[in-house]
Amino acid sequence: MQSKKPFAQGVLRRSGLAQFIDHTLLRPDARPMEVANHCREAVRHGFKAVCVNPFHLGLAAGFVAGQGVLPITVVGFPLGATLTSVKAFEAREAVNLGAREIDMVINVGQLKTGKTRPVLEDIAAVVQAAAPCPVKVILETGLLTDDEKRIACHLAVEAKAAFVKTCTGFGTGSATVEDVKLLRREVGPDFGVKASGGVDSAEKAWALINAGANRIGTSRSTMILGG
Amino acid sequence: MQSKKPFAQGVLRRSGLAQFIDHTLLRPDARPMEVANHCREAVRHGFKAVCVNPFHLGLAAGFVAGQGVLPITVVGFPLGATLTSVKAFEAREAVNLGAREIDMVINVGQLKTGKTRPVLEDIAAVVQAAAPCPVKVILETGLLTDDEKRIACHLAVEAKAAFVKTCTGFGTGSATVEDVKLLRREVGPDFGVKASGGVDSAEKAWALINAGANRIGTSRSTMILGG
Numbered sequence: 001m002q003s004k005k006p007f008a009q010g011v012l013r014r015s016g017l018a019q020f021i022d023h024t025l026l027r028p029d030a031r032p033m034e035v036a037n038h039c040r041e042a043v044r045h046g047f048k049a050v051c052v053n054p055f056h057l058g059l060a061a062g063f064v065a066g067q068g069v070l071p072i073t074v075v076g077f078p079l080g081a082t083l084t085s086v087k088a089f090e091a092r093e094a095v096n097l098g099a100r101e102i103d104m105v106i107n108v109g110q111l112k113t114g115k116t117r118p119v120l121e122d123i124a125a126v127v128q129a130a131a132p133c134p135v136k137v138i139l140e141t142g143l144l145t146d147d148e149k150r151i152a153c154h155l156a157v158e159a160k161a162a163f164v165k166t167c168t169g170f171g172t173g174s175a176t177v178e179d180v181k182l183l184r185r186e187v188g189p190d191f192g193v194k195a196s197g198g199v200d201s202a203e204k205a206w207a208l209i210n211a212g213a214n215r216i217g218t219s220r221s222t223m224i225l226g227g
Numbered sequence: 228m229q230s231k232k233p234f235a236q237g238v239l240r241r242s243g244l245a246q247f248i249d250h251t252l253l254r255p256d257a258r259p260m261e262v263a264n265h266c267r268e269a270v271r272h273g274f275k276a277v278c279v280n281p282f283h284l285g286l287a288a289g290f291v292a293g294q295g296v297l298p299i300t301v302v303g304f305p306l307g308a309t310l311t312s313v314k315a316f317e318a319r320e321a322v323n324l325g326a327r328e329i330d331m332v333i334n335v336g337q338l339k340t341g342k343t344r345p346v347l348e349d350i351a352a353v354v355q356a357a358a359p360c361p362v363k364v365i366l367e368t369g370l371l372t373d374d375e376k377r378i379a380c381h382l383a384v385e386a387k388a389a390f391v392k393t394c395t396g397f398g399t400g401s402a403t404v405e406d407v408k409l410l411r412r413e414v415g416p417d418f419g420v421k422a423s424g425g426v427d428s429a430e431k432a433w434a435l436i437n438a439g440a441n442r443i444g445t446s447r448s449t450m451i452l453g454g
Contacts (some may be wrong), residue, residue: 027371028306028398029335053308055334079255079282080302083324086317093310107282109257144258170397171255 008140010160015174017205018225022103023047023073025056026169032059032127038042039063041222049101051217054094055075061098072101075126079106079169080105080140084122095133102126103165103194103217107151108143116155132157134162136194139183141166143171146182153186163215167197174198177211184212243453246273249299249330250274251419252283253396258356259286266290268449276328278444280304281321288325298329302353305395307332311349315356322360329353330363330421330444331393333379335370339340343382348399350386359387360412362420363442366410368393373409390442393422403427404438412437427451 021075023042025035035056042064049070052060063072073094076087091102104126111119127135137156139196141149144172151175156164164183166175195208196217205216218224250269261317269277269291276297279287288298293338303314318329331353338346354362364383368376384392391410393402402422410420421443422435429451432443435445445451 026306026333027336028308028367029339030308031336031339033340035337051338053306054310055308055336061387077306079253079280079283080319080426081253081255082258082304083281083320086281086313086322089316090309090313093312096354097310109254109261109280112256112258113260141253172268220435 017202018221019048020205020209020216021047021215021221021224022049022196023221024051024169024196024219025216026051026053026074026077026219028053028055031057032076035059036063039069042069042203043067043186044089045222046223047221048215054090054097057094057099058097061154062113068102071098072103073099075102077103078103078170080107080138081109087122088125091126091129091135093226095130099130099133101130101134101136101162102130103138105138105140106166108140111144111148111152116151119152120155120159123156123161127160134192136163136165136192137161138165138196139166140168140171140173141176141179142171143196149179149182150186153183157187157191163192163194165194165196165217169197169217169219175213177207180208180211180213235306244429245273245434245448246275246450247436247441247443248274248451249276249423249442250448251278251423251444252306252447253278253280253301253446255280257283257318259283262286263290266296270294270398271329271389272449272452275442278330282319282342283326284326289419291324297327298325300326302331304330305397306367307334307365308336311352315352316347316379318353318356318362326357326360328361328363328389329357330365331365332365332395333382335367335447338371338379343346343378343444346379347382347386350383350388354387357383361419363390363392363419365392365395365423367395367398367400368406369424376406376409377413379450380410382417384414389423390419391419392423392444396424396444402435402440404434407440408434426428432449444448
């Protein structure tokens with residue numbers, strides 16, 4: 001049962017939250033100067049990672065080097081509907097530029113046909129291209145039925161990804177406690193679950209963590225931590 | 228001056244409109260069967276092109292082969308914030324799969340810094356990778372000032388692209404008469420201007436064409452033509 005005063009520990013509690021957070025800046029109009037500020041925030045707050053578009057990855061990797069913050073990026077983002085060869089190439093380029101984790105988008109349209117092999121191969125190609133860098137598989141849960149979410153989880157595990165992740169934040173849908181519970185149940189205790197999309201308060205972040213998420217993706221990280 | 232009855236010519240008028248239209252299906256959850264239906268519609272209505280995500284391009288190219296409809300796709304879509312190397316690779320892969328035109332997204336964040344050379348090189352790399360296939364440069368006008376739109380137009384011309392294009396349809400903003408006039412003025416009479424984003428009626432399509440667009444991108448093409 002949850003404490004009635006989950007935030008009573010103040011700074012310590014907030015600091016604990018920071019280590020769950022991928023501090024995210026994926027706006028297409030973000031300028032390098034904003035990316036640099038974003039990285040400074042990540043270092044100051046002790047966030048787990050800074051997540052930026054591939055174009056900004058080199059800059060971000062330089063900024064957070066040796067600061068205990070992982071530079072991470074996205075692949076096939078946010079539609080997931082490009083070619084597997086392109087996703088794999090993008091992942092490899094990102095790793096060469098210093099990416100320490102890759103958040104790829106699953107092929108949603110293909111998943112919906114029920115033919116799982118091309119979806120599996122798409123994920124596996126990115127996992128292989130990114131190796132040994134861990135890969136998160138964004139399911140875009142807002143577009144999926146519960147059955148499709150379950151199948152996607154099993155494909156991510158089978159393809160040797162490291163995480164399943166709820167949403168891109170650019171489509172419909174947001175991270176929900178129900179979806180995180182479903183994802184955690186399907187992938188088991190030793191796989192990653194990242195909750196992202198619409199996470200705009202510490203309360204929501206902790207609720208998602210309590211539901212089974214071990215990572216939170218949000219662009220509102222500093223607001224969540226109170227400055 | 229425009230006629231007071233611009234649609235009096237009925238079917239003929241609508242048929243004229245079809246040849247301006249890139250019939251577009253870029254939803255991430257579109258299944259191959261929907262893409263096939265989309266291609267059938269394009270052939271039936273005599274649309275200029277069918278625009279689909281890279282994953283569906285091979286299917287679309289097969290469907291419209293020999294039918295007078297161009298199979299086209301998108302690159303760096305819709306954020307435009309991936310690496311130049313990835314955009315060029317994606318363009319080359321698409322051309323190899325049968326793409327007859329490439330709609331790429333400009334690097335908006337870089338454009339906003341005022342440093343134009345990386346933006347120019349980004350476009351030029353895609354133009355070169357796609358050659359001789361024409362390249363359209365999506366400016367995402369909803370994110371730009373008028374000055375930035377003007378600069379982007381000049382960069383697209385200098386990089387030897389074939390078109391400038393207003394919007395992805397996935398971001399803020401939509402095709403406006405004012406923006407099309409601005410784009411046409413900047414690129415001159417011999418360059419392409421594609422109006423896309425929020426084009427949902429024949430009236431709007433013709434207004435954009437009258438303002439200087441020689442191509443319209445829309446997912447609501449069959450509705451616009453009345454079925």
